[in-house]
Amino acid sequence: MRKIALITGINGQDGAYLAQFLLKKKYKVIGTHKSNKPNILKLKRLGIEKKVKLRKMDLGRLKDIQKIFNKYKINEVYNLASQSYIDKSFYDPIKTSDINAIGVLRLLETIRSKKYKIKFYQASSSEMFGNNKNYKQSETSRFDPQSPYAVSKLYGHFITKNYRESYNIFAVSGILFNHESPLRDKKFVTSKVIQGLIDIKNNKINKIKLGNINIKRDWGYSKEYVAQMWKMMQLKKPNDYIIATGKAHSLKKLINIATKNLGMKTKWKGSGSNLKLINKLNNKVIILSDKKFFRPSDVICTRGDISKAKKDLNWRPKTSFNQLVNILIMDYQKKN
Numbered sequence: 001m002r003k004i005a006l007i008t009g010i011n012g013q014d015g016a017y018l019a020q021f022l023l024k025k026k027y028k029v030i031g032t033h034k035s036n037k038p039n040i041l042k043l044k045r046l047g048i049e050k051k052v053k054l055r056k057m058d059l060g061r062l063k064d065i066q067k068i069f070n071k072y073k074i075n076e077v078y079n080l081a082s083q084s085y086i087d088k089s090f091y092d093p094i095k096t097s098d099i100n101a102i103g104v105l106r107l108l109e110t111i112r113s114k115k116y117k118i119k120f121y122q123a124s125s126s127e128m129f130g131n132n133k134n135y136k137q138s139e140t141s142r143f144d145p146q147s148p149y150a151v152s153k154l155y156g157h158f159i160t161k162n163y164r165e166s167y168n169i170f171a172v173s174g175i176l177f178n179h180e181s182p183l184r185d186k187k188f189v190t191s192k193v194i195q196g197l198i199d200i201k202n203n204k205i206n207k208i209k210l211g212n213i214n215i216k217r218d219w220g221y222s223k224e225y226v227a228q229m230w231k232m233m234q235l236k237k238p239n240d241y242i243i244a245t246g247k248a249h250s251l252k253k254l255i256n257i258a259t260k261n262l263g264m265k266t267k268w269k270g271s272g273s274n275l276k277l278i279n280k281l282n283n284k285v286i287i288l289s290d291k292k293f294f295r296p297s298d299v300i301c302t303r304g305d306i307s308k309a310k311k312d313l314n315w316r317p318k319t320s321f322n323q324l325v326n327i328l329i330m331d332y333q334k335k336n
């Protein structure tokens with residue numbers, strides 16, 4: 001009998017890669033989307049849009065959830081759906097919290113109330129650590145969320161732990177640090193920078209405006225990260241794990257690697273919120289830091305301590321930061 005996995009948010013970056021991974025493992029995959037007309041572009045890019053069953057399920061609607069859980073004999077739920085834009089969470093904190101926090105509770109309550117024997121994965125985030133001053137953040141580090149998104153994720157994280165401990169539900173949280181891929185939406189900074197630089201090189205646009213260019217993030221490759229979600233669900237005992245590379249790189253460094261790979265001759269001018277990248281060919285500003293894009297409060301640096309995942313999941317990140325930037329560049333160049 002094929003196992004049945006339910007992926008909420010299957011049309012997102014991780015949802016699409018996880019679906020591909022689980023199909024290879026012979027799972028029957030049911031994926032959910034919130035809108036009436038789902039955008040299946042990512043599934044199509046992976047050539048799996050016909051291999052998964054798509055169902056509408058808004059995490060804000062308990063009835064939607066109950067209907068799906070009633071209909072299918074689900075073995076594993078991967079809750080990847082979320083309002084995942086940090087900037088948007090400052091403009092729409094109520095909706096963000098209803099989906100990212102109470103949405104998790106709606107799923108867990110459905111499992112608990114019907115005593116379903118279903119394993120549950122929650123997509124937690126490094127954003128929950130916020131400006132924790134530790135050199136690296138581990139599963140036991142103090143949380144210090146800096147956005148409504150991060151606060152809502154923290155609720156999702158703790159309610160998952162609470163249902164595991166209170167009701168003996170197999171529920172795990174993967175605290176994933178930033179992970180990117182060619183499937184990442186353009187609104188996220190890595191895609192915005194890489195696609196923007198290629199468009200500047202091809203004379204399609206003049207410049208890119210960014211927020212704080214000095215932020216540092218622990219950036220990994222999404223395709224590798226989704227495999228760890230599955231591994232967590234195969235453990236004997238449910239637990240929470242950090243998935244990261246253990247290394248932090250600045251946004252400035254990402255830009256430097258990308259411009260070098262693209263053969264662009266550039267130089268930096270200014271500092272802080274006046275930092276600018278100049279195209280040496282024509283002395284024009286091609287990247288600038290704009291106060292408008294600064295968040296009300298922001299996370300300066302994230303770096304994950306992956307000791308626990310190394311030991312229990314045999315987690316070893318394979319794609320280096322340079323390789324990741326190259327993957328993104330090559331993909332966008334192919335499309336243009």
Ligand code: NAP
Nearest residue numbers: 009011012013014033034058059081082084123125178179
């Ligand atoms: P993503 O591309 O933004 O995908 C999230 C999906 O959630 C979207 O496809 C969207 O589905 C769905 N969604 C939004 N609101 C919903 C609602 N009300 N009901 C049901 N579905 C809804 O995110 P991702 O990068 O794949 O990340 C997956 C998960 O990991 C998210 O929970 C994210 O917060 C978390 N995370 C991501 C990172 C990262 O670096 N990527 C790091 C840590 C944690 P529709 O297509 O139907 O709109």
